[in-house]
Amino acid sequence: MSFGASGLAELGFARNHPHLFFVIPLSMPLIQSQQLQSDYDAVIVGSGAGGGQTAYTLTLAGMKCLILEAGRNYDPVTETAMFQREDQAPLLGAATPDKHFGFHDATVDGGWSVPGEPYTQASEKPEEQFAWWRARMLGGRTNHWGRISLRNGPYDFKPYSRDGLGFDWPIDYADVEPYYTKTELLVGVYGTNEGLENTPDSPPGVLLPPPKGRAAELLAQKHGRSLGVPILPIHRAVLTRALDADTIPAKLHPNNPRAQRLVAQSMRERAACFWATPCGRGCSIKANYQSTTVHLPPALASGNLDILPNAHVREVLVGKDGKAAGVLFIDKTTGAEMRVKGRVVVLAASSGETARILLNSKNAQFPQGVANSSGLVGRYIMDTVGANVSGQIPLLENLPPHNEDGAGGSHFYAPWWLYQQQKAGKLDFARGYHIEMGGSRKMPGSGSSVPEDLLGGAFGTPLKEAARRYYGSFVSFSCRGEMIPNEGSFAELDPEVKDQWGVPVMRWHWKWSDHELNMARHAQQTFSELIEAMGGTVRSRKQKDPRQIIEPGGKIIHEVGGALMGADPKKSVCNGWNQTWDVKNLFLCDASSFPSNADKNPTLTIMALAWRAADYILEQARKGDL
Amino acid sequence: MFDSTPSLSEPPRMSRRDLLQWFTAASAALALGQWTASADTAESTAKGYGTDPDLSKIYKPGDFWPLTLDEAQRKTVASLADVILPADHLGPAASAVGVPAFLDEWISAPYPHQKADRPVILDGLRWIDEESRRRFGKEFHAVSDAERHQICSDIAHAPAAKPELKAAVRFFSRFRALCSAAYFATPEGWKAIGYVGNVPTVTFDGPPPEVLARLGVEQTVQ
Ligand SMILES: Cc1cc2nc3c(=O)[nH]c(=O)nc-3n(C[C@H](O)[C@H](O)[C@H](O)COP(=O)(O)OP(=O)(O)OC[C@H]3O[C@@H](n4cnc5c(N)ncnc54)[C@H](O)[C@@H]3O)c2cc1C
Ligand code: SF4
Numbered sequence: 001m002s003f004g005a006s007g008l009a010e011l012g013f014a015r016n017h018p019h020l021f022f023v024i025p026l027s028m029p030l031i032q033s034q035q036l037q038s039d040y041d042a043v044i045v046g047s048g049a050g051g052g053q054t055a056y057t058l059t060l061a062g063m064k065c066l067i068l069e070a071g072r073n074y075d076p077v078t079e080t081a082m083f084q085r086e087d088q089a090p091l092l093g094a095a096t097p098d099k100h101f102g103f104h105d106a107t108v109d110g111g112w113s114v115p116g117e118p119y120t121q122a123s124e125k126p127e128e129q130f131a132w133w134r135a136r137m138l139g140g141r142t143n144h145w146g147r148i149s150l151r152n153g154p155y156d157f158k159p160y161s162r163d164g165l166g167f168d169w170p171i172d173y174a175d176v177e178p179y180y181t182k183t184e185l186l187v188g189v190y191g192t193n194e195g196l197e198n199t200p201d202s203p204p205g206v207l208l209p210p211p212k213g214r215a216a217e218l219l220a221q222k223h224g225r226s227l228g229v230p231i232l233p234i235h236r237a238v239l240t241r242a243l244d245a246d247t248i249p250a251k252l253h254p255n256n257p258r259a260q261r262l263v264a265q266s267m268r269e270r271a272a273c274f275w276a277t278p279c280g281r282g283c284s285i286k287a288n289y290q291s292t293t294v295h296l297p298p299a300l301a302s303g304n305l306d307i308l309p310n311a312h313v314r315e316v317l318v319g320k321d322g323k324a325a326g327v328l329f330i331d332k333t334t335g336a337e338m339r340v341k342g343r344v345v346v347l348a349a350s351s352g353e354t355a356r357i358l359l360n361s362k363n364a365q366f367p368q369g370v371a372n373s374s375g376l377v378g379r380y381i382m383d384t385v386g387a388n389v390s391g392q393i394p395l396l397e398n399l400p401p402h403n404e405d406g407a408g409g410s411h412f413y414a415p416w417w418l419y420q421q422q423k424a425g426k427l428d429f430a431r432g433y434h435i436e437m438g439g440s441r442k443m444p445g446s447g448s449s450v451p452e453d454l455l456g457g458a459f460g461t462p463l464k465e466a467a468r469r470y471y472g473s474f475v476s477f478s479c480r481g482e483m484i485p486n487e488g489s490f491a492e493l494d495p496e497v498k499d500q501w502g503v504p505v506m507r508w509h510w511k512w513s514d515h516e517l518n519m520a521r522h523a524q525q526t527f528s529e530l531i532e533a534m535g536g537t538v539r540s541r542k543q544k545d546p547r548q549i550i551e552p553g554g555k556i557i558h559e560v561g562g563a564l565m566g567a568d569p570k571k572s573v574c575n576g577w578n579q580t581w582d583v584k585n586l587f588l589c590d591a592s593s594f595p596s597n598a599d600k601n602p603t604l605t606i607m608a609l610a611w612r613a614a615d616y617i618l619e620q621a622r623k624g625d626l
Numbered sequence: 627m628f629d630s631t632p633s634l635s636e637p638p639r640m641s642r643r644d645l646l647q648w649f650t651a652a653s654a655a656l657a658l659g660q661w662t663a664s665a666d667t668a669e670s671t672a673k674g675y676g677t678d679p680d681l682s683k684i685y686k687p688g689d690f691w692p693l694t695l696d697e698a699q700r701k702t703v704a705s706l707a708d709v710i711l712p713a714d715h716l717g718p719a720a721s722a723v724g725v726p727a728f729l730d731e732w733i734s735a736p737y738p739h740q741k742a743d744r745p746v747i748l749d750g751l752r753w754i755d756e757e758s759r760r761r762f763g764k765e766f767h768a769v770s771d772a773e774r775h776q777i778c779s780d781i782a783h784a785p786a787a788k789p790e791l792k793a794a795v796r797f798f799s800r801f802r803a804l805c806s807a808a809y810f811a812t813p814e815g816w817k818a819i820g821y822v823g824n825v826p827t828v829t830f831d832g833p834p835p836e837v838l839a840r841l842g843v844e845q846t847v848q
Contacts, residue, residue: 072678078682079680079681079682080681080682081681081682083824084681084684085811085812085813085824086811087724087728087808087811087812088684088685088686089685090675090685090687090689090690090731090735091731091732091735091737091740092728092807092808092811094739096674096675096735096737096739097674097737097738098674098675098676098677098679098737099675099677099679103675103679103681104681106681108677108678109677109678110677111677114677115677210847211830211832211847212830212831212832212845212847213832213845213846213847214832214833215833215837215838215841215843218832218833218838218841218843218844218845218846219841219843221843221846222841222842222843233847274826274827274828275826275827275829275830276823276824276825276826276827277824281681395840395841396841399820399833399837399840400820400834400836400837401820401821401822402822402833402834402837403822403823403825403827403830404823404833405823405824405830406830407830411847441820441821441822441823442821442823443821443823443824444807444810444811444815444816444819444821445807445811446807446811447807449802449803449804449806449807449810450806452784452799452803456783457779457782457783457784457786458782459709459710459778459782459802460709460710460711460712460714460775461712461714461715461716463710463711463802463806464711464714464716464717464818464819465716467806467810467818467819468716468818468819468820471810471819471820471821472820
């Protein structure tokens with residue numbers, strides 16, 4: 001069962017949302033390896049944000065595409081645990097080594113480790129290691145991601161020009177802006193335009209209305225003001241109202257009536273958020289963005305897309321002409337090695353995995369791996385700087401019960417606010433961070449016991465009273481900050497270890513610079529002040545050593561870089577169109593091309609760049625230039 | 627714990643130790659030719675639910691791995707759980723909402739955290755029955771409420787407890803934490819603490835006026 005229909009009916013929900021009861025699963029007509037065509041216009045590796053967007057754009061424009069996806073087929077309409085309570089899951093849904101983010105989380109065969117697909121660390125020191133989160137399912141990590149969707153600002157494309165660190169992008173904000181707008185219109189993003197420095201507004205009418213603030217969020221906002229921290233509505237890919245299927249498709253595909261029709265049809269199948277059920281479980285009513293509910297349905301409906309799941313790509317094949325000829329993959333259902341031809345090859349397997357495929361594609365022309373004449377494949381991998389402080393707020397104790405489920409994730413955040421101080425040289429780190437916050441009366445699960453130090457030994461009725469008193473009174477603030485690419489953070493092939501299909505695996509190296517460490521210390525200080533300004537007490541242990549404050553590399557799951565775009569073929573792997581310098585019909589449409597990792601979470605930018613790259617592929621293909 | 631409530635949109639909090647353990651265990655195990663979650667499976671050969679369980683179902687204790695407690699142990703668990711979470715104006719007793727079965731599922735699970743709790747709980751249950759026999763001549767479930775309270779009071783508050791009761795204090799603390807988590811995760815428990823969500827609504831209105839007034843804030847999103 002996907003939701004408690006009786007609960008819905010009680011609320012008159014059926015009356016207001018009659019169509020929800022008739023959502024017919026858009027069956028995903030996936031293929032098996034015997035059904036592969038002999039060749040495709042484009043072979044796309046990976047079906048997450050990058051692969052989904054690329055397939056969407058290419059197929060709606062008429063290109064015959066194949067997606068090879070290492071994971072299994074996955075259908076959010078039937079597989080999502082929507083209204084299940086935590087006491088209906090084993091161990092109250094607690095995180096385990098099988099399900100690292102808890103039982104109901106929409107991750108299949110994944111997490112910090114993937115069965116049969118190891119990765120290794122070059123160093124035994126924890127601070128030099130990288131935690132690599134992967135998912136093996138149709139739609140990849142977009143099924144369970146946090147849906148936070150922030151645009152990079154103009155500064156974020158030119159960081160080197162501003163402070164002499166890292167690299168500039170070969171493109172700027174104006175190049176990407178139209179694609180941010182199109183992506184926001186297609187996936188649906190709530191938020192507000194605030195006119196802040198390097199925190200772009202969207203054109204009027206593009207963003208969906210933001211949800212109302214929750215108690216803790218409003219309290220933090222009020223006290224943030226006194227500290228100069230602007231706590232404002234966040235942007236998330238959740239439909240706070242249904243998308244306008246009558247007007248948006250024409251804006252997205254102006255001269256393509258068929259695409260308009262297919263996109264409109266798919267948009268109409270997406271309901272508005274009904275303000276319950278955490279988004280990390282996925283959304284069976286398609287009210288938030290998942291590749292599986294937004295990108296793949298219209299692409300499949302076009303008739304131009306085949307999807308082969310359980311296909312683990314090992315190499316890009318290169319022809320005598322030096323162009324990509326297709327890919328070699330392992331059909332995981334049989335273990336057989338197979339080849340498929342494509343006139344264009346797109347890798348979108350996530351940064352680390354895209355770099356791995358390139359490095360594993362060794363041949364006479366490319367002894368260091370395809371598209372790696374610069375020797376830079378796998379170099380400059382970045383994550384986000386993470387640091388958390390939690391606190392307890394007496395003012396939030398014993399509040400009258402009220403429903404704070406809201407949009408299944410955060411409603412407020414604080415964009416980076418100290419550009420001027422940084423410019424004036426008053427901070428000991430070069431880049432910014434935004435603040436994400438948690439704290440609400442969320443559904444109780446395995447963690448729902450009052451911390452012992454607050455109990456004073458209570459049991460019996462006093463224990464229940466304490467639980468009622470403290471429920472909803474805890475808040476946490478998280479730093480999401482920009483990491484500057486460095487020589488010590490990269491991945492290479494492990495010379496010995498192979499995965500269960502005999503494919504060499506990645507070996508990680510990690511290093512933080514003082515910029516990241518000092519930022520984490522600054523965040524700890526700021527968050528402590530925020531909690532105290534709210535009248536609360538800090539509960540996290542105050543750490544002096546920033547190495548104890550900063551989260552381990554990879555932990556924030558914003559893995560970007562590894563095949564950077566740039567203006568110089570000797571110093572970068574691809575150009576500003578995500579096109580590799582060495583192989584002109586090979587494109588990298590995930591975050592591997594990012595030369596910097598702004599504090600803004602990467603996924604909206606992945607999608608915007610993938611859409612832009614796909615438009616370029618179409619244009620070049622029309623000209624016969626690929 | 628409430629205080630580790632993760633930011634809703636981002637990964638749940640996991641201790642640095644857990645994280646490092648999980649991914650190094652995974653890579654190390656692979657070097658030996660197989661992936662296992664934990665090297666130590668001495669207590670139980672049961673398997674977990676795997677990395678791809680059916681999430682659309684509703685589960686109950688015993689669905690994935692065999693349970694441990696015999697009838698006598700269950701009685702002890704139920705009576706202790708009911709001292710900790712009794713029937714009162716805030717709802718029914720723990721044993722009426724399935725807390726003992728949950729505890730059994732927890733200590734029987736083949737995962738590292740649960741395996742670490744297992745001896746603490748099993749030894750503790752044995753201790754509390756012995757202590758009850760020593761003091762009152764009967765097992766814990768058979769003595770009076772007042773007598774149960776007496777034993778619990780001695781081990782409920784670590785700073786006040788006698789040093790020789792250290793192990794029992796540790797047991798009580800884990801037992802209380804597990805039982806209260808289980809209790810408050812049930813619909814009856816939701817009522818007790820005031821969780822009123824998990825119901826679809828047409829609009830989201832934010833906190834009601836009386837909450838805003840108490841906090842001295844205004845709704846800033848219109
Ligand atoms: C819990 C969580 C919360 C997050 N929150 C946010 C957030 O709020 N905002 C944000 O911007 N980002 C967030 N992220 C990150 C976000 O999920 C990723 O940036 C995004 O999914 C990347 O898209 P992708 O297409 O590059 O990779 P993925 O979505 O990972 O998709 C890659 C796909 O490629 C497949 N694949 C891999 N290797 C192969 C191979 N060899 N052959 C064939 N297929 C292969 C994988 O199975 C996978 O399906 C979060 C991530 C997690 C896990
Ligand atoms: S909160 Fe809304 S968008 Fe998120 S899963 Fe629930 S219904 Fe879907």
